[in-house]
Amino acid sequence: MxxxxxxxxxxxxxxxxxxxxxxxxxxxxxxxxxxxxxxxxxxxxxxxxxxxxxxxxxxxxxxxxxxxxxxxxxxxxxxxxxxxPAWPFGVAFVLLALVFSNTARERVPLYLTNRQTTEALAKLMQQRGARRFTDLGSGLGGVVRSLDGEGRRARGVESAPMVWLISLLLSKLQGRGLIERQDIWEAEIGEEDLVYAFLSPEPMPALYEKAKGAMKPASLLVSNSFPVPGVEADEIWELPDRRGTRLYLYEMKRDGGAG
Known part of the structure; x- marks a missing residue:
């Protein structure tokens, strides 16, 4: 599996x-x-x-x-x-482009985080006293809306136009979370306590390098399902969901690196 x-x-x-x-x-x-x-x-x-x-x-x-x-x-x-008629195919193409336009450029498909993972992230933030959270590639923004509040500020970064618009509207309706339309590689993460990503194997080395160069000491990079190749995670959380989800935790060290 x-x-x-x-x-x-x-x-x-x-x-x-x-x-x-x-x-x-x-x-x-x-x-x-x-x-x-x-x-x-x-x-x-x-x-x-x-x-x-x-x-x-x-x-x-x-x-x-x-x-x-x-x-x-x-x-x-x-x-x-x-x-x-030709028009249904044109409409379908436009909709696919609006939803998946970032896949080829960022090498990141649309994955949706399940409830058990969201609960684990909330527990992790509570354990570490984390107050600032960013979801890189936040999709429909469910994680962001769930974690925002109670003294925490949660932000989502999404570049696919339709996905971003839906998540922005849901965030506004619920009054929870901040949704930004931005490339994940351009997102500022220097002040975040916890950065979460559910991407794919392809971008993980580059994301890890970005985190090492930008995130503050003792902050945490959390990857859902996809470890950083050649880098040992500080912790691995195995969740009791049907997918057998694993969260790979990488803590930024005092020397600017990571474990």
Whole structure:
């Protein structure tokens, strides 16, 4: 399961192949019993639902389950594009760009932090007496809104336009947290007590170097699921959630470095 958390696309592809095998088997069993059009719709439904279920069973983030559910439908529409109007594909492209426009540039997909992880971060801040928190790549801002208040200031940094706008509106409605639209590499983190990131394996070395050069002594960099290659974490928190989440804790040392 660890490999799937590090490279979720592998799990997503495997889920589609598993679902395809089931859909083909179902179609072969029912080919002489059902109307051809009904059989196509039944096979498509089986493909979508099975892919989403397998994705969840592999412990991937919830948004990958949505991709598993909708991908077969999108593929079917694309294969029949000649009989469909062009505007739905244009709308879909714009929406995808607004949500995932930062993925190629920052090498950071959209991961959503679960409730157990948020509770662990709140406990960690309480233990350390931390008052300033930043979530780099804050997504929909759930962690920021949960941790803000009670003497704590929580900030989220997000660059994808649609995701940032939704998280900003939710923050304003609830009156909790500060959401900034900014590249994670340009974000100021020098005054933060705890910086949290749920990114991907690719940017972790660069993020660690950024933290070492910018964060104050005794502050903490926390990475969800993805350790810094070649660097031993000061602590590893294993959470009792379904994903088996691990939080890697890196404390900034007095000499400006980290453990």
């Amino acid at each position: 660890t490999a799937f958390r590090s490279y979720p696309i592998i799990g997503a592809v495997l889920a589609q192949f598993a679902a395809l095998a089931l859909a083909v088997g179902l179609r072969l069993m029912l080919v002489d019993r059902l109307d051809p059009d009904m059989l196509v719709w039944l096979a498509l439904a089986a493909q979508c639902l099975t892919a989403a279920l397998v994705t969840k069973l592999l412990g991937l983030p919830v948004w990958w389950a949505w991709i598993g559910l909708l991908f077969p439908v999108a593929l079917g529409l694309a294969l029949n594009a000649g009989t469909l």
